[in-house]
Amino acid sequence: MAEPRFQRRKEDRPAEITQAALEAFAEKGYAATKVDDVAKRAGVSKGLLYLYFKTKEDLFKAVIRSIVSPRIDALINNIEETDLSAEEFLRGPFLTFAKSIPKSPVRILIRLMIAEGPKHPDLVKWYWDNVVSRATKALRSLFDKGVENGEFRESALNEFPHLLVTPVFFSTIFTIVFKQQMTLDTDRFIEAHVDMVLGSIKAEAE
Amino acid sequence: MAEPRFQRRKEDRPAEITQAALEAFAEKGYAATKVDDVAKRAGVSKGLLYLYFKTKEDLFKAVIRSIVSPRIDALINNIEETDLSAEEFLRGPFLTFAKSIPKSPVRILIRLMIAEGPKHPDLVKWYWDNVVSRATKALRSLFDKGVENGEFRESALNEFPHLLVTPVFFSTIFTIVFKQQMTLDTDRFIEAHVDMVLGSIKAEAE
DNA sequence: ATAGTTACTGACTCACAGGTCAGTAACGGA
DNA sequence: TCCGTTACTGACCTGTGAGTCAGTAACTAT
Numbered sequence: 001m002a003e004p005r006f007q008r009r010k011e012d013r014p015a016e017i018t019q020a021a022l023e024a025f026a027e028k029g030y031a032a033t034k035v036d037d038v039a040k041r042a043g044v045s046k047g048l049l050y051l052y053f054k055t056k057e058d059l060f061k062a063v064i065r066s067i068v069s070p071r072i073d074a075l076i077n078n079i080e081e082t083d084l085s086a087e088e089f090l091r092g093p094f095l096t097f098a099k100s101i102p103k104s105p106v107r108i109l110i111r112l113m114i115a116e117g118p119k120h121p122d123l124v125k126w127y128w129d130n131v132v133s134r135a136t137k138a139l140r141s142l143f144d145k146g147v148e149n150g151e152f153r154e155s156a157l158n159e160f161p162h163l164l165v166t167p168v169f170f171s172t173i174f175t176i177v178f179k180q181q182m183t184l185d186t187d188r189f190i191e192a193h194v195d196m197v198l199g200s201i202k203a204e205a206e
Numbered sequence: 207m208a209e210p211r212f213q214r215r216k217e218d219r220p221a222e223i224t225q226a227a228l229e230a231f232a233e234k235g236y237a238a239t240k241v242d243d244v245a246k247r248a249g250v251s252k253g254l255l256y257l258y259f260k261t262k263e264d265l266f267k268a269v270i271r272s273i274v275s276p277r278i279d280a281l282i283n284n285i286e287e288t289d290l291s292a293e294e295f296l297r298g299p300f301l302t303f304a305k306s307i308p309k310s311p312v313r314i315l316i317r318l319m320i321a322e323g324p325k326h327p328d329l330v331k332w333y334w335d336n337v338v339s340r341a342t343k344a345l346r347s348l349f350d351k352g353v354e355n356g357e358f359r360e361s362a363l364n365e366f367p368h369l370l371v372t373p374v375f376f377s378t379i380f381t382i383v384f385k386q387q388m389t390l391d392t393d394r395f396i397e398a399h400v401d402m403v404l405g406s407i408k409a410e411a412e
Numbered sequence: 413a414t415a416g417t418t419a420c421t422g423a424c425t426c427a428c429a430g431g432t433c434a435g436t437a438a439c440g441g442a
Numbered sequence: 443t444c445c446g447t448t449a450c451t452g453a454c455c456t457g458t459g460a461g462t463c464a465g466t467a468a469c470t471a472t
Contacts, residue, residue: 004437004438004439005436005437005438005450005451006437006438006449006450006451007438007439007449007450008437008438008439008448008449008450009449010448010449013449029321029322029324029325031237031238032237032325034428034429034430035429035430035431036429036430044450044451045450045451045452046430046431046451046452047431047432047433047450047451047452048449048450048451050430050431050432051449051450055430055431056429056430056431111320111321113383114317114320114321114379114382114383115235115317115320115321115322116235116321117382117383118235118382118383119235119238121386124383124384124386124387125386125387128384128387132384155402156398156399156401156402159398160390160394160395160398162376162380162390162395163373163395163398163399163402165376166372166373166375166376166399167369167372169372169375169376169379170368170371170372170375170376173320173375173379174368176320176323176324177319177320177323177324177330178330178334178338180327180330180331181330181331181334184366184368188366189366189368189369192362192365192366192369193362193369193372195362196361196362196369196402196403196406197402199406200402200405200406210467210468210469211420211421211466211467211468212419212420212421212467212468213419213420213468213469214418214419214420214467214468214469215419216418216419219419240458240459240460241459241460241461242459242460250420250421251420251421251422252421252422252460252461253420253421253422253461253462253463254419254420254421256460256461256462257419257420261460261461262459262460262461
């Protein structure tokens, strides 16, 4: 009695395929990844992949969405529901999150968005609405709250909350591009920036 | 007497072709740009292009090098030979340079390095040696000079001069990826960051 | 003029990868 | 155990674009 050559697993296939695709894209980038390789990695034929995803581009979008959504939701809930002071939150949960990015698989997505974004305007739109806007808003409310309760002075961070996260992007890209020659300690780099920001916005005792 | 169908211009061809390639890559990215299109843009046949550049990859590398070199040389000479104080230099020539990046054609190269870098390790090595290392060193010496002459206190910027330029990368990428939905005022964004940095490292009068 | 040199052309080749589809076999129900 | 359904396979088709090369015409030297 021979082993069955394959199993029917309709429910699990999409997740298995997007996971395989993420790994493949991470290694080679989008253009250089063959659909056939993704299929092999997922233990599936190319034909099946095309039953679940209409085109390679469709697969790409599914990968981004499936990885990004849960993470960004978690961060934003975290900001909204914390009972820490603004400074405690920034030095605690935020810093932990920020330091993890350059080391986690998510960093790949940042590269993919930069590299492939211009070819997929609707994906960029989705990313803007679901990630950038929401994260910006959450951060801004954090700084506003800090000002309201007297922790912080009014500063450029209220207008440009992005100023907080610039070193996260910088070290992520650095890590990806210069992984051979890198000696940058991304943890201390990001910490130093957060120190500087807090130092410049904390209300002086007066 | 008919016009000649073409002219022989051995000297000028390489520069014309790399210029055309930069424009094409800027519009479509590397993978999506056809060698034939680059040739057409340069007013040249595909065959001629292959006389000057062995492969498409070779052309890509030539584009990066030819655009980057003169700019980085200018900046570094500027730092080394200025007779401004460190703060004056940062608020003057450096800020002008920094603000120009997200708007200039060079921003394309940043995207190309991120997107294609991993496939061209020798190009990344060249970029590290000729751009990143030299720029880092020049900036570090600027902060060191500031400390020596009592303008600045010793700070994280002496160890991580990169902290100065993070918003330049951030706004460049933002501009490229989110050009449709962008409302970020990159000039004021970068200025606000430089203000913050200077505010946090200036020696207090004591 | 004319012959020699070489910058230049563009039709061609060919490998490759996205996408298709006719057939196959796993599974569920009777 | 057989039949119907459909998840799944993989050989095939096809457009595309990188790279080639035999031929052509612009220039040069005599």
